[in-house]
């Protein structure tokens with residue numbers, strides 16, 4: 001006997017305890033899913049055995065008929081789920097059933113609110129797993145033995161779900177795992193042949209492993225022979241025409257561990273071309289909790305010739321489509337493929353570009369035929385999809401047609417306008433697509449840079465997501481039209497502006513040129529190296545001044561983002577533009593006191609910084625300056 005044969009009592013990881021409490025309290029109206037979760041684990045364990053046995057057939061121990069048995073005992077008030085899959089060692093039982101390995105678990109748990117409805121929803125995205133069994137059981141016993149080990153190496157794991165569990169060494173002749181649920185008082189509804197069968201057909205029809213229950217004998221009592229309850233067919237191998245929407249939806253819930261229906265799916269069977277494969281790809285309705293977690297695992301379930309190979313295989317989809325889940329079954333890869341070989345197998349690139357095409361086709365179809373669904377998709381995943389313009393150069397143009405933005409020409413602040421919508425509304429002589437970047441839609445809408453556009457009814461796209469500036473940086477044009485920031489370079493709007501307006505602009509400039517030229521020189525001197533230069537503006541109608549960047553410079557948004565990420569940013573000085581028609585500018589040109597001119601100039605510059613969303617170097621000094629100038633007016637009034 002081994003030294004640690006005796007019982008050992010251990011504590012659950014704190015997160016397990018927390019998760020267990022939440023699952024038990026927020027999912028009580030959906031209790032039956034415990035069976036789905038335990039069957040899914042049993043089926044995973046069988047898949048793992050089948051995969052490991054590809055290179056070591058001795059693991060079958062002369063029993064290669066892989067099955068799951070579900071039974072119940074009315075007297076003992078237990079339900080037992082048995083599999084002859086890979087099994088658990090003592091150490092595995094402790095780590096897999098006593099801790100949660102998922103990255104981001106702690107952060108996820110901290111988002112839970114205590115509001116049962118909301119939490120039930122979040123927990124669905126997280127995946128409830130094994131611990132859901134504590135909804136119906138007040139004690140769970142897991143007897144297991146790892147495939148390939150001798151019968152003395154069995155383990156019994158047992159817990160009342162109260163914060164501790166006990167592990168003991170046991171003898172177990174059959175490999176695999178028995179999960180025995182000791183039902184709580186009041187859960188007797190599950191001690192029913194009919195009830196268990198209906199849950200199994202509801203959730204597990206497409207599980208490819210047979211699930212067996214005892215058959216009824218002639219007297220209508222449970223007999224001793226077993227019969228298969230589920231259909232056990234691989235959904236993706238069925239002809240599309242006979243699969244119902246409901247079957248697709250149930251299958252999604254199984255592979256994505258989801259509670260919700262998927263938003264949409266696409267099923268392809270490609271044979272006889274250069275590469276054979278079948279795929280079902282799903283778009284979820286909502287972002288999973290770990291969408292932005294760097295080390296979170298995403299990806300497809302991979303089958304080779306119907307044999308399950310691996311879960312969460314990332315190679316088949318680019319990162320910007322990481323929200324897609326589904327299955328891929330192919331003959332183009334060898335059965336004994338490992339994650340390492342997967343990296344550079346020549347078929348991967350081909351499969352990947354085919355699958356990307358399917359997802360983009362699906363999105364285009366939604367955009368065209370089901371705009372409400374597409375809007376939901378954009379809300380949940382738009383920011384992720386945008387990463388594609390950088391990651392997937394080849395599909396840049398297709399992706400750009402899917403993007404949605406807020407715009408000066410839509411009433412809401414929602415992202416609903418496509419670049420194609422914009423192009424359709426462009427003025428006859430307009431060559432560029434104009435955009436502005438800002439912290440939020442309201443800030444964008446009140447920016448001084450929009451004044452001339454608003455006055456002339458030229459549409460401007462409002463970019464308010466953190467990655468937008470980076471995205472447009474990689475999207476120089478759309479449909480032959482350049483994307484142009486309203487805050488960069490020397491705008492060439494002449495052709496778009498009303499002729500009379502242009503005339504009056506020219507006249508004002510001519511009139512004020514003599515007085516303003518010396519002012520520009522003085523201001524340039526006063527602001528010194530804070531700015532690159534000062535010039536008269538054609539962008540402003542209401543504001544006295546604004547800041548403009550060179551065409552090639554980073555925008556203020558991007559600059560802040562990069563600084564925040566600790567990157568060195570090459571400082572490019574802005575250009576200060578003055579509104580020649582503005583009374584403030586005009587009054588400045590009459591200011592004789594050099595000291596006061598400097599103060600007013602600084603104020604003008606700092607205001608322009610604030611208006612573009614930048615931070616002041618010395619905000620307290622700005623306040624002092626405003627109050628000082630204010631006091632002068634107060635004093636004058638006496």
Ligand code: ADP
Nearest residue numbers: 041042045083087088096097128129130131177
């Ligand atoms: P998940 O299935 O998402 O990994 P679960 O909470 O359902 O999470 O299960 C936790 C882990 O416990 C599994 O990853 C697996 O390692 C182990 N496990 C659970 N049930 C079985 C089983 N029947 N056979 C072997 N291992 C199992």
Ligand code: MG
Nearest residue numbers: 040041129130
């Ligand atoms: Mg599971």
